[in-house]
Amino acid sequence: MSELRDLYQEVILEHSKHPRNFRFPDPSTHVGEGYNPLCGDRLTLKLRLGDDGRIEDIGFQGSGCAISTASASTLTEVLMGKTADEAHALFKAFHDVVTGENAMPDPDALGKLAVFAGVSAYPMRVKCATLAWHTLEQALEGGAQPATTE
Numbered sequence: 001m002s003e004l005r006d007l008y009q010e011v012i013l014e015h016s017k018h019p020r021n022f023r024f025p026d027p028s029t030h031v032g033e034g035y036n037p038l039c040g041d042r043l044t045l046k047l048r049l050g051d052d053g054r055i056e057d058i059g060f061q062g063s064g065c066a067i068s069t070a071s072a073s074t075l076t077e078v079l080m081g082k083t084a085d086e087a088h089a090l091f092k093a094f095h096d097v098v099t100g101e102n103a104m105p106d107p108d109a110l111g112k113l114a115v116f117a118g119v120s121a122y123p124m125r126v127k128c129a130t131l132a133w134h135t136l137e138q139a140l141e142g143g144a145q146p147a148t149t150e
Helices: 002-017 066-079 084-098 107-121 123-141
Strands: 030-036 041-049 055-063
Touching: 002 066, 002 107, 030 123, 041 066, 041 123, 055 066, 066 084, 066 107, 066 123, 084 107, 084 123, 107 123
Parallel strands: none
Antiparallel strands: 030 041, 041 055
16 A cells, blocks of 8 residues: 555656646636645636537646646646546546545556545545546536536
């Protein structure tokens, strides 16, 4: 378990200091706004779905804590090329892991997202880790209201 915790800390630090896809795709077809009122994290996520229903490009901008930024960064890497249905399934699997509902994540299903299992040890940080994912869901559903972790 110590190895997973070390990897978790390494991934969080790397992605928070050097977030991937910290930009907006141009053009984009879907936009989501997210806000975590507990800690003030805010982000905007934009993506472009291709004619085949796959995410051709995805990016985000905003400000937030290390976990929120790292989660958004890894989300953009993992979802590139996935369909909306695959994105919804990954959100469910990710949510189950960070909330502790699935203590033994399937590394084949989650890939690098499995390191976020460490968040379940810090319940106050679950909302930080899931903000980008709630924002993704809001963008894909075309909701006009910002996504919130409340």
